[in-house]
Structures are given as C-alpha cells and as structure tokens.
Amino acid sequence: MKKAILLTLALALALTGCSKGLTIFSNYRRIENIELVRAFTADAREDGVLVSIYGTAGEENDARMVEKSGPSLGTAMGELLMMPLGREAILSHTENMLIGEDMARSRLNECLDYVERYSETRLDIGLLIVRGSSARDLLKGLSGSDPSAADVIAGLANHLDRVGEGTVFTCREVAVSLLENGVALVQCVRGVEEEKLFDARGDLNIEPAGFAVVTEDGQTLEFLTGEETLGSLLLLSRLRSKNLDLTVEDAVFTVSLEELKTAYEPVFDGDGALTKMKVRIAAGAKLVSLRGVADVTEKACREAVERALSERLKAAAQAAVARSQALGLDFLDLHGVTARKHPGKLAALGRDWSEIFPALPVEVEVEGALRRTFDIMDSPEIAEKEEMTPWEKLTESLKDN
Numbered sequence: 001m002k003k004a005i006l007l008t009l010a011l012a013l014a015l016t017g018c019s020k021g022l023t024i025f026s027n028y029r030r031i032e033n034i035e036l037v038r039a040f041t042a043d044a045r046e047d048g049v050l051v052s053i054y055g056t057a058g059e060e061n062d063a064r065m066v067e068k069s070g071p072s073l074g075t076a077m078g079e080l081l082m083m084p085l086g087r088e089a090i091l092s093h094t095e096n097m098l099i100g101e102d103m104a105r106s107r108l109n110e111c112l113d114y115v116e117r118y119s120e121t122r123l124d125i126g127l128l129i130v131r132g133s134s135a136r137d138l139l140k141g142l143s144g145s146d147p148s149a150a151d152v153i154a155g156l157a158n159h160l161d162r163v164g165e166g167t168v169f170t171c172r173e174v175a176v177s178l179l180e181n182g183v184a185l186v187q188c189v190r191g192v193e194e195e196k197l198f199d200a201r202g203d204l205n206i207e208p209a210g211f212a213v214v215t216e217d218g219q220t221l222e223f224l225t226g227e228e229t230l231g232s233l234l235l236l237s238r239l240r241s242k243n244l245d246l247t248v249e250d251a252v253f254t255v256s257l258e259e260l261k262t263a264y265e266p267v268f269d270g271d272g273a274l275t276k277m278k279v280r281i282a283a284g285a286k287l288v289s290l291r292g293v294a295d296v297t298e299k300a301c302r303e304a305v306e307r308a309l310s311e312r313l314k315a316a317a318q319a320a321v322a323r324s325q326a327l328g329l330d331f332l333d334l335h336g337v338t339a340r341k342h343p344g345k346l347a348a349l350g351r352d353w354s355e356i357f358p359a360l361p362v363e364v365e366v367e368g369a370l371r372r373t374f375d376i377m378d379s380p381e382i383a384e385k386e387e388m389t390p391w392e393k394l395t396e397s398l399k400d401n
Contacts, residue, residue, distance in 0.1 A: 037053045037054065037055045037089050037091050037093065038054055038093060038148075038150035038154075039053075039054045039098065039149065039153055040053045040077075040091070040094060040097055041097070041130075041135035041136050041138075042073055042097070042103050043100040043102065043134045043136050044103040044105075048071040048075075048076065049070060050069045051069070052135075053081075053089060054143070054150055065140060065149075066089075067136060073110050073111060073114050074118075092120045092121070094125050095126060095153075095157075096128060096150075096168070097111065097127055097128070097171070098128045098139060098189075099127070099128070099130065100136075101131055101132075104129045104214060105218065108218060109178075109216070109218065111171075112127075112174065112178075116171070123170065123171055123172035124170045124172060125170060126169075126170055127168070127170065127171050127174055128157070128188065128189050129186050129187070130190065130191070131188050132190045132209075137191070138204060141191050142205075152206060156207075161233065161240045162240050162241045164243075165208035165210075165229070166229055169184070169187060174186060174214075177333070181330050182216045182217075182329075183213060183216070183220075183331045184213075185212070185236075185331050186211065186212045188211065189207065191206055192204065192207050193205075210223060210224050210225065213327065224320070227315070231318070231320030234260065234281060234313060235279065235317055235320055235321070235332050237260070237261075239257070239260055241256060241257055241258060243288060244257070244312055246305060246308040246309055247308070248305055248308055251292030251294035252291040252292055253287060253289075253308075255286065255287055255370070256286050257283055257284070257285050258286055258371065259282070259371070260281070260284075261281070263281075264278070264341070265280075266278075266337070266338045266342055272345060272349070276360065276362065277338075277361070277362045279317065280367070281313060281317065281367070282366075282369075283309060283366060283369070284368075285368065285369070285370055286370075287372065296375060302370050307368070308368075310367060310368035313368065314364055314365070314366040318362075321364065325360070326358075328354065328357070330357050334357065334362070335353045
C-alpha cells in the first residue's frame with residue numbers, strides 16, 4: 001500500500017512540474033537552457049563544409065550566430081551542436097536552410113540527406129540557394145536584432161509568391177521532385193549592399209534571384225531568368241499574385257493578378273502516340289493604376305487590356321517551357337501531369353520520357369480577364385449595358401453593393 005502511495009505522489013509531482021528534474025518525458029528540456037536554431041547555412045570548402053547556425057534564446061530572444069567547419073555537413077553540424085554554447089542548440093524549430101552556390105553545385109544531396117535523417121529537423125524546412133556570396137556571409141550581413149536575420153529571411157520567403165518573384169520549396173518538395181523527375185527547382189536569393197532599412201541590422205539586404213534548376217546527380221545547376229521564373233510559377237500553379245504593367249497605345253495599365261487557374265490536357269492520336277500537350281491558363285486581374293489617357297468604360301479599351309495581359313502571361317509560360325525543353329529537364333513536371341491523367345496511355349508509349357519531352361509540342365493558351373476597374377461608374381458587368389446612362393450605372397452599382 002505504501003509503495004502505491006509513493007508511486008502516486010511521484011507521478012503527481014512529475015505531472016505538475018513540482019519536482020526538480022523529474023519528468024515523464026525523455027527529451028524534456030528547460031526553456032532557459034535551450035537555444036532555438038531558426039536558420040542555418042552550409043558552404044562548400046576545399047577541406048569540407050562550413051556550417052553556421054542562427055539562434056535565439058533568453059527572455060529577450062537575443063540572436064547570435066555560431067559556425068563550425070568539418071569534412072562533411074553531418075560532422076560539422078554535430079560538433080557545432082555539441083560546442084559549449086552555454087545553452088543546448090536544437091533544430092526542431094528551424095525555418096530555412098541557406099546553402100551557397102558551390103554547395104548546391106556539388107553537395108546538394110548531402111544537405112537533403114542530413115535534413116531527412118537527423119531526428120530533430122523537419123522536412124518542411126525551406127531551402128534557398130545563395131548566389132554571388134557564401135550563405136554564411138549573407139546570414140552574417142543580415143544579422144541584427146531589429147529585425148533579426150531569421151525574421152528578414154522568413155518575411156521574404158512568405159511573400160515571394162505574392163509578388164511573382166518565386167516561391168520557397170521545402171526540402172521535402174525538392175527531394176520528391178529529384179526522386180520522381182531527376183530535377184527540381186530551388187529558390188535563389190542574393191545579398192545586396194544598399195542603404196540599411198533598420199539601424200540595428202547588418203550591412204546587407206536580401207532580394208530574390210529567381211529559380212535554380214538542380215539535378216539529382218549534381219551535374220546541373222542552371223539559373224532561370226525573371227520571365228522564366230514567372231512562367232514556371234504559372235505552370236506549377238504556385239503564383240498567388242503579381243502586379244504587371246501593360247502598355248496599350250499611349251497608356252500604361254498596372255493590373256494585379258488575383259485569379260489564376262492552370263489546366264493541362266495531353267493529346268494522343270489514334271495510334272496512341274502523344275502528339276502534344278495543351279495548357280490552358282485563366283487569369284483574372286484588377287486595375288490598380290492608370291498612367292496616360294484611356295477610357296476604361298469603353299469595351300474596346302478593356303478588351304485591349306485583356307489581350308495585353310494574355311500575351312504577357314503566354315510569353316512567360318512559353319519561355320519557361322522553352323528553357324525546360326532546351327535543357328532536356330522536365331522541371332515543370334509534364335511527365336507527372338501525363339501520368340496522372342493517362343497512366344495507361346503513357347505506359348503504352350514504349351519510349352522513355354527523356355526522349356519524348358524535348359521535342360513535345362506544348363501549346364499554351366491564356367485567357368486574361370479584367371475583373372474590376374474600381375471605378376464606381378463602371379465595372380465589366382455593368383459596362384456591358386451600353387444603353388445605360390451614367391446615373392443608371394451608378395444606381396445599379398449601389399444596388400449591387
């Protein structure tokens with residue numbers, strides 16, 4: 001009976017946190033003794049790998065950066081995490097991993113393998129390639145307390161797809177794409193020296209630098225242009241918004257994309273051969289600003305803007321397809337599209353996709369629509385009723401609202 005009472009009391013103390021060091025969790029850590037690593041970097045060196053961790057700890061969330069080199073990413077990170085830092089560094093809250101261009105070219109798989117195998121890292125860590133400098137130098141240049149380097153990087157990563165400059169793929173997404181297609185897209189960034197936005201921050205700012213095309217064997221590292229990056233976002237359905245300047249006669253219309261849908265249809269002939277891939281993109285937009293003289297209440301004017309929008313997006317999509325086929329690397333996953341829609345027909349082709357893809361005709365069509373002009377006297381729906389007077393238009397608009 002006494003043993004049962006003692007056991008009950010011990011369990012109660014553990015659950016209420018009243019005991020010193022007694023807990024039912026094997027991986028229990030006191031918050032004051034840990035350092036949360038929000039970002040880490042990896043750069044290739046002649047003698048191995050240089051890694052840096054950027055963590056926060058303490059009541060004030062003081063940020064600091066620590067680095068270590070080693071023959072491999074695993075050994076360097078292992079030694080770094082065991083260094084007497086005063087607190088235990090843990091990777092379970094890491095948001096982004098930045099790797100230098102040389103590291104991406106020669107040891108990308110090593111980075112992905114480490115994230116997959118190490119028990120504390122999550123597979124949804126964002127992966128970024130740093131162009132023009134080492135990842136360590138960029139992180140150091142961004143370091144500061146207001147905001148911290150991790151906040152700056154996370155802020156950029158969270159808004160890339162809203163401005164049409166890219167999107168941060170996770171380690172999981174990159175690894176799956178490499179496994180299934182032998183190629184993947186990775187978001188790139190670069191450090192820029194310009195006037196600092198915050199006095200408490202380092203001497204660098206960060207900006208997006210498009211997509212990198214990487215292969216599973218590490219033999220390819222190509223960089224897409226801004227137009228090709230935009231086209232890739234469209235075709236992969238990863239674009240959320242973007243402002244575009246469209247020139248129509250003597251006026252410049254700035255429109256913001258707000259509705260995007262992409263559909264694919266592989267076309268087979270009567271003999272079962274894949275003859276082409278049809279891509280249909282529907283894009284809705286709203287008018288943000290207008291420079292010059294134009295009457296958006298006129299149907300002809302709006303149609304001209306819609307044609308300009310369609311042509312602009314079509315050119316971007318075609319640029320991405322052309323680059324993908326020129327490289328012979330299906331980073332747009334057209335193979336996956338075909339396999340999901342027609343698995344039986346694809347299997348019956350009897351040819352490897354690497355032979356089919358580079359010469360496959362890809363037909364892109366874009367339907368752009370100007371949804372809103374934000375003119376109270378006009379909307380695309382109301383303007384169709386050309387017999388209405390301005391007063392009738394206003395009345396109709398107010399009634400709808």
